[in-house]
């Protein structure tokens with residue numbers, strides 16, 4: 001099929017007919033046969049609009065959930081997370097998400113209405129395919145060629161109230177183009193495209209309604225053509241979506257998610273790390289707070305394989321010497337050294353360094369000079385945490401390990417760093433090979449003291 005939208009003449013008369021008499025639907029029911037039985041009067045060219053909930057029920061897109069209010073809500077929130085590929089907007093428990101089908105819709109279309117109270121319904125897996133199956137089934141049963149729309153109910157970003165729209169289409173063009181047509185005043189229409197499948201879905205809903213228990217209606221009189229492209233032409237995506245970044249709340253939610261997504265990742269795949277992603281993470285790191293308006297953070301990207309090998313070999317020797325000096329046996333030392341393997345195996349090694357020479361105050365007494373040093377150390381921690389969180393937001397795993405802190409002189413020599421750069425551990429960066437285990441829940445109240 002050619003990709004462009006197509007046009008069809010406007011109807012002279014339109015009828016919207018409810019299909020009554022359908023039984024309560026359950027998984028496995030033959031929906032096309034039931035529709036044919038209740039609407040033997042279907043004609044060629046009719047548009048049969050089926051509520052997605054009915055399709056979800058017969059296709060078993062139901063999840064069993066606890067019947068108590070809290071359990072049901074938690075299960076619903078989980079189902080929304082499972083169906084979502086990204087959060088577009090969020091406020092409190094309400095989430096507008098993009099589903100894996102590509103729809104931007106509240107709660108991922110996960111619905112607890114018109115189902116048993118220990119169930120929730122997800123959208124059909126592939127509503128275009130569902131529409132095509134219903135269309136074929138009706139044709140088999142009645143010998144008529146109808147179009148089928150699977151419809152769902154949704155709110156609109158800028159208008160109050162819900163309407164129905166198409167989530168699956170078969171046998172008709174979802175988007176009609178009036179481009180190039182001339183209006184009665186003689187103006188040539190440049191960009192007008194009509195979401196005719198959405199309009200038909202909304203019209204059908206006028207006779208189906210939310211409370212009547214009628215999940216199917218027929219729009220008769222619409223002249224349909226078929227571009228064979230299903231619902232896809234109705235989905236605005238990529239560069240055409242001016243609101244793809246969503247709301248400030250969604251961005252805040254995304255930031256919260258990035259913070260909690262950061263975990264120490266110790267096993268990486270061989271996939272290389274995108275240097276631009278690291279650059280963006282450094283850009284985030286250097287927005288951390290620091291004393292006296294200073295910018296004490298530096299990040300050494302150890303990119304040259306030979307430099308990294310030399311550095312890590314020297315660090316291992318020093319560590320082994322230290323451990324031997326502490327009285328550890330060779331076997332114990334070997335076991336400990338293996339913990340450093342992640343620095344060898346990570347696709348990228350970064351050494352964060354602290355520079356206090358431009359802006360730290362000096363004091364004659366240790367009380368104040370210790371506090372000054374601590375201030376810069378905590379600022380370094382803030383910078384590195386920003387870095388790690390930003391890496392997590394980029395989908396990268398990391399592990400900040402002490403390592404270079406214990407052999408600063410050696411690291412400065414191997415990396416040819418200025419004398420006032422203080423290595424602050426190292427950060428292994430890469431794509432996680434194994435997802436870290438779930439963090440045990442922590443109760444913020446246990447970390448809080450109020451005065």
Ligand SMILES: Cc1cc2nc3c(=O)[nH]c(=O)nc-3n(C[C@H](O)[C@H](O)[C@H](O)COP(=O)(O)O)c2cc1C
Pocket residue numbers: 262263264265399400401402403425436
């Ligand atoms: C300053 C610092 C030094 C660390 N050193 C090591 C280390 O030497 N080896 C290691 O495996 N993890 C090291 N970690 C990571 C901690 O073990 C880890 O953050 C902690 O177990 C919590 O797990 P999470 O990061 O997944 O939340 C270090 C973390 C910090 C902040």
